[in-house]
Amino acid sequence: MKISVTVNGTVHESDVEPRTLLVHYVREALGLTGTNIGCDTSSCGACSLHLDGEAVKSCTMLAVQADGASITTIEGLAQNGEMHPMQKAFMENHGLQCGFCTPGMVMAATSLLKENPSPTEEEVRIGLEGNLCRCTGYHNIVKSVLAAAAGN
């Protein structure tokens, strides 16, 4: 099936198998491998990206469902060679270790702050419960998100 999607500001016209998941399309057809796959049950959130401005798990939808949508992946978050404030906050607060969950976590966190610009620690923890991390124990992820919120 033919689809047209705007990814990180570039329009892509593609022919995809109907069963192709959005995450596979982004990774394999577009070569944007920053979006990771960590599970097969839509549990881990490693594949989170922004679809029309909202964080979605890109393994929960088909590429054809994204036809006409505007997508931002982790590769599109930094602007003009400058990391996004959320990316900077993760770096400054050691919010990542192995980095595999990180792109999804950052995408989910930026989306969270868009909905709730001044969350409490509790709200950050609940807001990120769809994204799993095995390295940090979340302590510094929460700290990063709160720092990014404070900087906004």
Add this chain to the structure above:
Amino acid sequence: MTVTEDRPSPVLGTRRLRREDPALLTGEAKFTTDLNLPGALHLAVLRSPYAHARILSVDTSAAAASPGVVAVYSGADLADTWGAPMPSAWAVTPDMKNPAHYPLASTKACYVGDGVACVLATSDAAARDALDLIDVQYEPLPAVVDLEDALSDRVVIHEDLGTNSSYTWDLKIEGHEGQVAEAFAAAAYTVSERFVQQRLIAMAMEPRAVAAVPQPFGGDMTLYSATQVPHILKVMVALTLGIPEHQMRVVAPAVGGGFGSKLDVYAEELLCVALARKHGVPVRWVEERSENAVATVQGRGQIQFVELAADADGKLTAVRIRLLADMGGYQQLITAGVPLLGAFLYAGVYDIPHAYDFSCTGVYTTLTPTDAYRGAGRPEATYAIERAMDVLADTMGIDPMDLRKRNFIQKEQFPYTAFTGLVYDSGDHLKAAELAAEMADYNGVRARQATQNVPGATKLLGIGQSSYFEMCGLAPSRVLASLNYSAGGWEAATVRILPTNKVQVVTGTSPHGQGHETAWSMIVADRLGISPDDVDVLHSDTAIAPLGLDTYGSRSLPVGGVAIAMACDKVIDKAKKIAAHQLEANEDDLEFEGGSFTVKGSPDRTMPLAAIAFEAFTAHNLPDGLEPNLEAQVTYDPPNFSWPFGTHICTVEIDTETGQVDVLQYVAVDDCGNQVNPLIVEGQVHGGVVQGMAQALYEEAVYDTEGTLKNGSLAEYLVPAASDVPSITLGHTITPSPTNPLGVKGIGEAGTIGAAPAVMNAVVDALSSLGITDMPMPASPHNVWKAIQGASK
């Protein structure tokens, strides 16, 4: 809160941000699955749905005709491919029984997930589609799920071995064999407990992934793998497949966590290499998460029988331990040895006489093989002694903190030669415990408890402690030899000063989240008096870093980092010769400070390292006989383990109506000696604590009686989310290790080792007013609720 001794350094001990982060934060970092390999074939593995079954036939014809399929192989088809069975590196006893284990089973499947056939296709989807078309006829056999049942040999899994018992390994203290029985006979108090270390799944966020890339005309093979151990893997793949080692290159690209589960040599690594050789094209494989749950090694899986003897004052007089260790269907790389890594630690941080008796029996079951998981043997040991100490305190009717203080090895006793002959390098358990107690308001919680935990209360308060000692920094090679481990425990480092005074460091450690690039650059900068920004750290590629023993067992800093510091010193020694020559001074009269050599007493006679680097490069004016260039290599074999320690205190509140355990506060005081980068140390502890807390409260690989994993996905296996865990309150004491020049100890596993017993002691403490004295892990709402219901009857 940090209690520290001064150790001034402009770099070491600073909270330097990680240089690894930008690539990971922007999606630039390349994990194994991200590699672009044109023309690669995709491998998919058909796995046994039975825990125990004879393979009667495998019909691959329909799969072979499926679109995109290039080849289909059964285990029998590939039987001639393997030069040797899959490696296991730890024959713990000379008579250990170890069945031959091949990448694909050809006659019998021994666990759900055991590979029985595989497909090569032009896409991952085509390969997986074709798996459904392979027709395998099985004769199901009875599963062996329970360890004690396995021990009975009611069903023998590997018929040629004649038994499910693989080995029994004993640790008895020579010359003191009778002392244990005497101590128990004379004891004022004894404790006898049975604890179960449930099976856990590491669930590194990146599942495993492999790509083998042959150069058919060059003869070389490059194996990319999401592994912790590229160096070990290179040797093992070469040996198993009969590939000349110098033609094997192994690369660990960005690796998304390991926790021991990627410290192995896996069937898929061998399959990719073997099939890439056979077909002359790259072959790649990526693991699905539910596949990971059964096909990647699991952790823990022990039944522990723990006995303590104590005198009337509660002073420990003997420790007796019997373990059953669940090895699963086969042994993987160090399966048999994992319990031995804890064997020396069942007396914990306590000063006991030579009355120690340890015995472990390794047992096969028809479950996924077990192997190292964060802490490997040491969390199990710490759990056993720390839970048993609480039971002893309860028996004596004294506060568990008080009991521990009566038994701690005292600061003045270090270096302390333990009953095993091992020397504990440094420690101050009392200081760590007192700091933790102060931070956790231990006495305040006890006071609140007295008013809160009254009959009929629905919210019960509990506080629990664990004081741990960790034997890490694996390891002195001779000690490993005495344990029959097949390799050494050294680490290699090369420090190379380039002509423009930039520095390359080559390390044999292989990071997968630990921040070695940042930490190692800080060590070099401190040593050479330069900026960490001028140091590049090269690793995880055997073509670039040919020597190494990789990253596990909290070894990277106390072995690999120390090797780097020593290589720096060696470079400085050489540079000094050049400086002395050019400054026309005696070497002994030179001082090296801030990156420059200066003649003592003549501050104007000075030569910076930058100038020496260029002189060494041009080689126009070097001392006679000195080789050009500034480069030094060190292979460091540590004289001792490193012994980090600390006290963790957890406060919980339990809802008696739902069984829900809420962690109100978690205080971790850890001492890893001098800290290179406290930011990274804290991150390691946070993550470690949550992993230990997860064992205590959430995680368990649950099998049914047929040997089928019931919770093999991240939807069902409860890796905690941010909302399930609290923030962690950290404290540190700093007691440098005297055994290495950096004074450092490992910190990768400490959090996990301390956490599970602290949480479980808090849980049992909260429930003690109901008469509950033990609780199986995980203390899930269901398990807690059941215990409360049982107690109220």
